[in-house]
Structures are given as C-alpha cells and as structure tokens.
Amino acid sequence: MSIAALKAEVARRFGTPAVVVDLDVVERNIARVQSLCDSAGVANRPHIKTHKSPVIAGMQRDAGAQGITCQKIGEAEVMAAAGFDDIFITYNLLGEEKMGRLGRLLQSTRMRVAADNPTVVAGLPEAARIGGRDLEVMVECDTGRKRAGVETPAEAVALARDIASRPGLAFAGLMLYPPEARMAETQAFLDETLAGLRDAGLEARVISSGGTPNLANLDKVKGVTEHRAGTCVFNDRMMMRAGMAGLDDCALTVYATVVSRAAPERGILDAGSKTLTSDTGAGLDGHGLILEHPEARIAQFAEEHGFLDLRACNDRPKVGDVVRVVPNHVCVVVNMVDRLVAVRGDEIVGELPVAARGRIT
Amino acid sequence: MSIAALKAEVARRFGTPAVVVDLDVVERNIARVQSLCDSAGVANRPHIKTHKSPVIAGMQRDAGAQGITCQKIGEAEVMAAAGFDDIFITYNLLGEEKMGRLGRLLQSTRMRVAADNPTVVAGLPEAARIGGRDLEVMVECDTGRKRAGVETPAEAVALARDIASRPGLAFAGLMLYPPEARMAETQAFLDETLAGLRDAGLEARVISSGGTPNLANLDKVKGVTEHRAGTCVFNDRMMMRAGMAGLDDCALTVYATVVSRAAPERGILDAGSKTLTSDTGAGLDGHGLILEHPEARIAQFAEEHGFLDLRACNDRPKVGDVVRVVPNHVCVVVNMVDRLVAVRGDEIVGELPVAARGRIT
Structure with a gap:
C-alpha cells in the first residue's frame, strides 16, 4: 500500500482525526x-x-x-x-x-x-x-x-x-x-x-x-x-528540537482532514486542542508539523479546529485532503484517545488500547 | 458537611486530582x-x-x-x-x-x-x-x-x-x-x-x-x-474574565493535593497538564485559580505536576492540603476524565460519566 492509500484506508476505517503509531x-x-x-x-x-x-x-x-x-x-x-x-x-x-x-x-x-x-x-x-x-x-x-x-x-x-x-x-x-x-x-x-x-x-x-x-x-x-x-x-517535535530524534524516529502522527479553506491563505484541520492539545513545546513554532506541508503553520487551536496559516505554502492542501501531523508533545496526545491505530510502514496492523489513559490518580 | 469535610471525603473516596461539579x-x-x-x-x-x-x-x-x-x-x-x-x-x-x-x-x-x-x-x-x-x-x-x-x-x-x-x-x-x-x-x-x-x-x-x-x-x-x-x-476563569460569570457561577473545580513543598516560595500540586490541560486562556495569569490561596500562581505544568509559585502568599499550603482549582478553560478539563464527581453544596451526590469524552471523530 502507498502512503496515500494508507491515509485513505485509515480515514475510511477509523475516521479522522486518528492517532497512528508505526510499530x-x-x-x-x-x-x-x-x-x-x-x-x-x-x-x-x-x-x-x-x-x-x-x-x-x-x-x-x-x-x-x-x-x-x-x-x-x-x-x-x-x-x-x-x-x-x-x-x-x-x-x-x-x-x-x-x-x-x-x-x-x-x-x-x-x-x-x-x-x-x-x-x-x-x-x-x-x-x-x-x-x-x-x-x-x-x-x-x-x-x-x-x-x-x-x-x-x-x-x-x-x-x-x-x-x-x-x-x-x-x-x-x-x-x-x-x-x-x-x-x-x-x-x-x-x-x-x-x-x-x-x-x-x-x-x-x-x-x-x-x-x-x-x-x-x-x-x-x-x-x-x-x-x-x-x-x-515515540518521539515528537520537542525531541527533534532537543536533538534526540529525526523525523524518521517520530513513530506517532495524527491523521487529520482539511475541512475548510475559507480563504486562500488559510484553512482548518479537524484536529484541535482536544486532539493535539495546547502543549506548545518550548521554542517550537506552531502546534505541530504537517508532513505533507511543512511550510504550513498550525497557528492556533479551537477545541476541534486547527487553524492553518498557509501563507508560506506554494502547494496548498484542498478540502478533503488527509495530512499527517507530528505533534509538539506526544505524551499528552496519546492521553487524549482510547486507542491508537497501529501501522507498520504503510500497512494497518491493528489497534492498541491506551489502557492507562486518563489515570490521573 | 463543611467544605473541609467535603474535600476530605472526595479525596478519600475518589483520590485526587478529582474533577468536581456542583449541580x-x-x-x-x-x-x-x-x-x-x-x-x-x-x-x-x-x-x-x-x-x-x-x-x-x-x-x-x-x-x-x-x-x-x-x-x-x-x-x-x-x-x-x-x-x-x-x-x-x-x-x-x-x-x-x-x-x-x-x-x-x-x-x-x-x-x-x-x-x-x-x-x-x-x-x-x-x-x-x-x-x-x-x-x-x-x-x-x-x-x-x-x-x-x-x-x-x-x-x-x-x-x-x-x-x-x-x-x-x-x-x-x-x-x-x-x-x-x-x-x-x-x-x-x-x-x-x-x-x-x-x-x-x-x-x-x-x-x-x-x-x-x-x-x-x-x-x-x-x-x-x-x-x-x-x-x-459550568463557567471558568475565561468566562469570569469575559464578564460572563462570577466565582459563584463556576460549577466545576479540580480538587488537587499539595504533594511537595521543597522550598518556602514554591510547591507542587498533583494536577498537571494531563488534568488541567495547557490551555492558557487569553490574558489570564497562570493555569488556574486556587480558591483557598488566590494569591498562589500555578506557574507551569508538567504532565502530572502543577508548579506553585507561592511568593505572593502569606498563608501558604502545606503538604497534604487539598485545594480547589477553578480551571482556565473548563471544556478541555472535562474531556480529560471519564467521570465527574457530582456534589450539591458540600454534599457528594454521585458520579456523572463523561459519556462523550474523547469522541474526536
């Protein structure tokens, strides 16, 4: 399966946003x-x-x-x-x-x-x-x-x-x-x-x-x-910034869909602070790295909206595109969901329950 | 029951941090x-x-x-x-x-x-x-x-x-x-x-x-x-700042325990970004309002640690004290837990499942 086919299959089976981990x-x-x-x-x-x-x-x-x-x-x-x-x-x-x-x-x-x-x-x-x-x-x-x-x-x-x-x-x-x-x-x-x-x-x-x-x-x-x-x-943008990981070492991405492009220079992702969280990560610009559009900036969150600033993008996503986001801080993102979608490369291999999610006491 | 007795009872029955809502x-x-x-x-x-x-x-x-x-x-x-x-x-x-x-x-x-x-x-x-x-x-x-x-x-x-x-x-x-x-x-x-x-x-x-x-x-x-x-x-600090609520209109508080007082001017709460979230709320100082110590500042979060800056407090909490925190943004806090503790005044009346928690798709 190609990455494009994997993204389509994840969206079809699990819907977006989906938290996906490559085993x-x-x-x-x-x-x-x-x-x-x-x-x-x-x-x-x-x-x-x-x-x-x-x-x-x-x-x-x-x-x-x-x-x-x-x-x-x-x-x-x-x-x-x-x-x-x-x-x-x-x-x-x-x-x-x-x-x-x-x-x-x-x-x-x-x-x-x-x-x-x-x-x-x-x-x-x-x-x-x-x-x-x-x-x-x-x-x-x-x-x-x-x-x-x-x-x-x-x-x-x-x-x-x-x-x-x-x-x-x-x-x-x-x-x-x-x-x-x-x-x-x-x-x-x-x-x-x-x-x-x-x-x-x-x-x-x-x-x-x-x-x-x-x-x-x-x-x-x-x-x-x-x-x-x-x-x-799993690694994340913070660990990349700390020099502890490269992009290939980031095991977890959030698959999200572009749901609005109300103006040429901006768009909306269906992942906001209730998925990617408001953790900023010291010194990081924006709320995540979009693999398909690294020049795009996730500028702001509402609870279920990610605000995309596309001014720096030549190739801009269109409504319906599924993109993969490397989060700023992976530990808090995992804690938002009850299960992770498990893949190996571009194949879905199952689901992993986040069994200790929300165990705050 | 007094508020002090309620706090002790919530801690004894549910542990802290506990997300408590007054019906x-x-x-x-x-x-x-x-x-x-x-x-x-x-x-x-x-x-x-x-x-x-x-x-x-x-x-x-x-x-x-x-x-x-x-x-x-x-x-x-x-x-x-x-x-x-x-x-x-x-x-x-x-x-x-x-x-x-x-x-x-x-x-x-x-x-x-x-x-x-x-x-x-x-x-x-x-x-x-x-x-x-x-x-x-x-x-x-x-x-x-x-x-x-x-x-x-x-x-x-x-x-x-x-x-x-x-x-x-x-x-x-x-x-x-x-x-x-x-x-x-x-x-x-x-x-x-x-x-x-x-x-x-x-x-x-x-x-x-x-x-x-x-x-x-x-x-x-x-x-x-x-x-x-x-x-x-429920209301929260953001709504108070927006002039839409007073403190008495805030229905939800997070009960948290002071677990460390390693230095006179600071302490640690057992609620961090995995409970209160990193949502800052535009223009708000700190990550929540502590009812018992309004001069205390929740200055920073780790995932399970709330960093207390106590410099402005004359009356400082001690290790083991349970305090009530009005969160900056209540919508994201509710979404962190599977159930709310329901009270009326200073009496526990039950638990409320957060049935749609984490329903991000």
Missing part, C-alpha cells in the same frame, strides 16, 4: 534506547506515561528493560494487572485512598515509590502494612529543575534516615531528574549525598536518573544505575 | 441561560461539548432547551443513543466513514449539519441516502473570527443554492459564531445574505448564533432565531 519505528526506538543503556551499563526502566500501553511496555521488557516507571498509581494498577512485576512510581503519594491502593498493589507486585518530604514518608508505612511486605522508597533529589525533590544533600540524607527508621519501609536509593545543562552540579549533589549516606550507614542501592534528553548524558553522572525515559519510544 | 450551580447556570434566551425570544440550543454528559443535556432540555449542539459525530452518537432527537452538528463533515455514521444517525434522529464549502455539500447527499430522509444543512458564515465559514454574503447565497439543488438536502438557514466586538458587521453580513437568499427564492428558517460571551449580545443581531452556548453551563 516498526517504535521497535527501532526501543532498540536504540536499550542499546544506549546497555552501552552505558545502566538499567533501562522506561516511563510508560508516554504510551500507557501494556503491549508497548511488553515490547520494552522483551528488548531488555528492567522494570517500568509510572507517574500515577492508576497507571501502575493497569500495568500490574497486565503482569508487570517491578514498578517504580516516581511520585509523592499521599492520603488514605492512595495508601490503600498502593498497599493492594504491593500484595502482588514489587513496588518502589519516591518521596521528597517527611509528610509523605510518614504515610507510606500504612501501604506497607496493607501490602504485607516492605515498600522500597527512593529519595527524590532536585538538582535544578525546581519541581519536586529535596534541594540539598543534607535534606536527602535526613529523609533517607527517616525512611530507614520507619516500619515496612526500605530505603532504596536516590531519584534524579537532572536538567540537561546541570550534569556537573548533579554529580556534586550526588557525591555529597552518597558520602552523607555512608556516614549514616545507609546504602543507595539504586541511583535512578531520567528524561529522554538525558539519554545523551548517560556517561555524565558517575554512579547512576538506571535510567527512566518515556518520550523516546 | 446546584449547574442548575442555576442552566436557568439563567434559558431565561436570557427566553427574554430575547431565541431558542436555546446548548452546546454539549462542555459537559459531554447526557444527564446534564437532559437538565438543559428539561429547563427549556430546544435541541442540542454537538461538534463531532461521536458526540451526537452518544446523545442520540441517550434519546436526544434534535441535534445540530456545527461542523464540516467529510468522507465515507463520516457520511455512513451521519446517515445511520439520521435514520433515527433529526439531524442538522453545517457546511462552508461545496466539497462538503457534495458529500452530504450520501448521508441523506443512507438516512432515508432529508438532511438539514446550514451555511456556516464567518463574520470575522477567521475560523470556518464563508467570508462573504455572495458565497453564502451560492452555497445555499448549491445545498438546495442537491437530492436529500434541505437548506435550513445560516450559522453564525460572531466575534463579540463585531455585532454591527455581523448584522450587515446577515442582512445582505438574507436579501440574496430572498432573491434566490430561498428561506433561512433558522439563524443560529453562538458562544457564551455572546449571551450578552442576544439583542444585538436582529433575525437570530437560536443561540448555541456551551461553557456557561
């Missing part, structure tokens, strides 16, 4: 990341927030991944139900409802969580009690991103001691998510923290780093034992 | 909009894209709405299955897959669609053929928004003639979605188009306008017979 590209991406981690001697623990699919997580496991990463308990529940047994939830979990769910997961699944403050640590023993076995807890360290994470090695050591002192909790190590430009600062933070832990008689068995862009920095922080990356399984 | 406020909003339409002598045809719930659409119908508005066939399918019989899809529909679905809807449901170009019009008779009865078609007119819609009265008349000439299609009238600042231009466009239609022997039985902000302009364009508004059922 050949996915497999190449998975193999490349696994190879990078293997070469650096770090375990690959992919973040499933990007695909939210046990099928794709299984492809990552089969390629050599050691465990998976989730951001929310709801994602972990889906993955545990699909048979994944080594799950790291990289998030501060709090409250009776979440401790109950975490505890029930722990009954059947090896779980690891992160914490950056004593309030979170104080709540976790209840999950371990329900789970009937020890819960591994990592100290989340912030080396400059200013998101979650303790800000100093002294706080990291104090929190590790707190964890180690609690019934049912096992201090497992340190979680990093370093800004790409702060590798030296991250190394210094890590070294000072490890020295403090040694003085406290504690061992950081796992030192976990993360982020697709940091796949370029796997050798920059000594001591890291595992890496968590999500976006690299 | 008392919803009923007030529905009654107010119906009263505005009644006073202006225009039919109220609410746009269900905001709530995507047959239950709430039923409340609107019971209050006096005459039919409903959908943006996508998938939304109309959900509503038709729930028994709604008069549905206007305000969108250019194209292609074999969509004509098949539209035709099947038409078999059981009175359907009206919009078109702004001859390619769309040429496809619609196939839906009418499948449906076995006439399909009502409106000409979408653009009076300055530069989205979809013909740009001139002459084009509108020509497209109306085209519609009227096609087997199975009935020209029903004109669809407007005027910019709030262009009422005089809209009136001029409408008057000239109506004159052209008369000359062509065509009648615009329906003249449909829309938009929550245009509820303030119901008397500004003579000849309008119905109004489509969506956001006013």
